[in-house]
Amino acid sequence: MATNEARGHVTVIGSLNMDLVARAPRLPQPGETLAGHAFAQVAGGKGGNQAVAAARLGAQVAMLGCVGADANGAQLRAGLEAEGIDCAALETSAAAPTGVALIIVDDGSQNAIVIVAGSNGEVAPDTISRHEAALAAANVVICQLETPPAAVRAALAVARRLGKTVILNPAPAAGPLPADWLPLIDYLIPNELEAAALTGLPVTSPQEAQAAARALRHAGARNVIVTIGAQGVVAALGDAEPQHFEAPRVKAVDTTAAGDTFIGGLAAQLACGVDVADAIRFAQRAAAISVTRAGAQPSIPARAEVVGA
Template identity: 80%
Template sequence: MAIEGTRGRVAVVGSLNMDLVARAPRLPRPGETLAGHAFAQVAGGKGGNQAVAAARLGAQVAMVGCVGADANGAQLRASLKAEGIDCEAVETSETASTGVALIIVDDGSQNAIVIVAGSNGEVTPASVARHEAALAAADVVVCQLETPPGTVKAALSAARRLGKTVILNPAPATGPLPADWLPLVDYLIPNELEAATLTGLPVNTPEDAANAAAALRRAGARNVLVTLGAQGVHVSLESGQSAHYAAPKVKAVDTTAAGDTFIGGLAAQLAGGVSVDDAIRFAQRAAALSVTREGAQPSIPYRAEVTR
């Protein structure tokens, strides 16, 4: 692990999408057509967002992923490189198009998202093996669930074998995680909906989050952080600490990528040797700043903005 105050290294294994974002007064009902009032095309994907967040918030970052041989793929690769992210492990598919996310954001700053995986489906266990050097060079390895399950398991296993701090953001969650995954994870970070899906418990309040976090820790996760949006974060640590961290008060404009900003900020801080408590508070401040801006990656703040 890096010495506190240094620029640690983070490797992100995950998805790269082009986000197609429409803003509308509200989210449409089934069968309904609404008139939107803005559109933007921006770099995204949970893997890409978390990599950009970690880079902007202080870490040296390597990305392990796959894009298509198309304009979207070229743009995503260029945007990562512009952030100083190492793209040696970003492969190009000759058959699949670059992943896309269709996002609707309402005037209340809530969103609905449909993802088409495309080339993200070609991030395989073999990809992880080919680029294990990127994981070996990292202090912290971050994964999500927008690549195939076998790939996630391979990345978690490799990171654990290499002695790295392992963060898993179980999104999107469709059910409980395989039992043999959780012992590989140092920090499991679901939001309230994902925590409910993983445990089968209702998660609407900080008290509910505490119950879900305790269940996930009993299942094998070392540390569990349940993010609750404006309600903050509930933290259950292997040290026995169970605490609620209130969220900073801000006026939200767009919540897209707030969770990714939190995870990237946490990873960057942990990689730099910062204490868990300070890392959580830093990540919360970064996420709070992100929701005051529109878009996914465009909303992610830089370290200097969070520390001033």
């Protein structure tokens, strides 16, 4: 396992949002108004969540992104800095507001999310160029798809040129990735919905996740890890047959940021040289703890909780 004395470096390129979270008995139907029973405003965004997860789970972390010159942006920046995350590459937009996510969580702990990108949409290839030093300092670089594709492509290319371990969480995914992206990625990590969007295959079981992982590897991905919620993880690593890692059994309260916790935990372990199978198991334990708590970043555990689990 990683130790506090052997902390790897992770740089996250991605989104930061203020999450507006409503809890309701169930998710509403189109045109329906439901009475909710709780509301919270918490820090989120896949980039921010993954950065916080990697930091809490043992890595030294830098965040590259963009917030607005508003109260939400100031709060998000302060929250990252309180986690010990280097925000030198976190820019502030003079025009666009900080991104927001509108989240509904039902009593079965499922969620529906609408994202308004705001300042996240201003992350560009030039942003990556200005902050190449943040990528150069990393062992592992993480990207997602909540910032513009041109910026993601630039970040993947720079990280590959610098010889870093590159993770892409293809979220949200609307269809297959550009073919020239796949050779730039070491670990492609979709959830079941994203894997289905990337491949056109159904992904509702470990067996179907294995088929999707094989298809993505055939398309050029080096390693594919498909997260399938309570059913665990399917990993197609190198030339090996896809392996199913069962999830720890817990009582879920809120699944928001479970995938981000998994990715941050995996990156933190890989950054200090942990074997990928052990890194997956560690990340699964972290994600399992996160779903027992409400909220995005508030639900992410510290490394000591996972090691002691």
